[in-house]
Amino acid sequence: MEILHRTNGLTVRGAEYFSLADTLECGQVFRFFADGDGYSVFSSDKHCFARQNGDELEIDTDDPDYFARYFALGEDYAGMFARLRAFPELSDAAEASKGVRLLRQDPFEMVISFIISANNNIPRIKGIIGRICEAAGEKKPWGYAFPTRDALMTLSVEDFARLGAGYRAPYLFEAARTVTPEFITDVLASDTGAAMKKLLSVKGVGPKVADCIMLFGLGRGDTFPVDVWMEHALATDELNTAKAIREHYLARYGELAGLAQQYIYHYNRNVK
């Protein structure tokens, strides 16, 4: 994969293990929309317009370095794909998900976003997050940034409820106060078990939400979020709870479990 840095973006050639559409459409990111012949993608206080034609990818942005990391352009997806493809039960899902990547998203944004995701559907989640950005995020030429923690702290429980968060409003109010930069640093420095425990101390964060935050926001591959789709796809007589499924596949795929989860999710939701 060849990456050319331009002043206003990036050009990537030979992006065989990269699918912009599949990566964005597999439930890990809520701030993007199909825009002409590509996608507008928003993360933290950044924006890019990305477009893919075969194995050539164009990313227009003021911050190429940020989006090079965001899209994990420096990581060996060919190698990770090959290792997962070798598991017989994963071969079909892997082949259908060759270009799916784990995005490196902003930890604070992920905590807030995945609290909203609990017991919710994607269109509604997108709506709530969009309204929170308009209410408290900085206005930019391309739209609104995700609010900083300080800006989020100016919103009341009633504000969050009015923006559509429903009964999650008090959790968001509290998270804006407890999820400090120090909290994030602390979680990042912890091993998986300790990180999970710390995240679970935030109200509104249960096991599934914590797994999503670790995988999509903290770059932790050794997690395996099990939502209802995964449970339907993977449940057997022996593995009949989300917890049992999680433990089993975590042990089997190790540090690649998170990517395996994305392959399975994408295959079952978007391909099959």
Added chain:
DNA sequence: TTCCAGGGATATA
């Protein structure tokens, strides 16, 4: 243990 709390999408009648 069971129930409930937004509301948009999906399934079923």
Added chain:
DNA sequence: TATATCCATGGA
């Protein structure tokens, strides 16, 4: 077309 169910979490 109308109505029931789903969703992942915390608290009663």
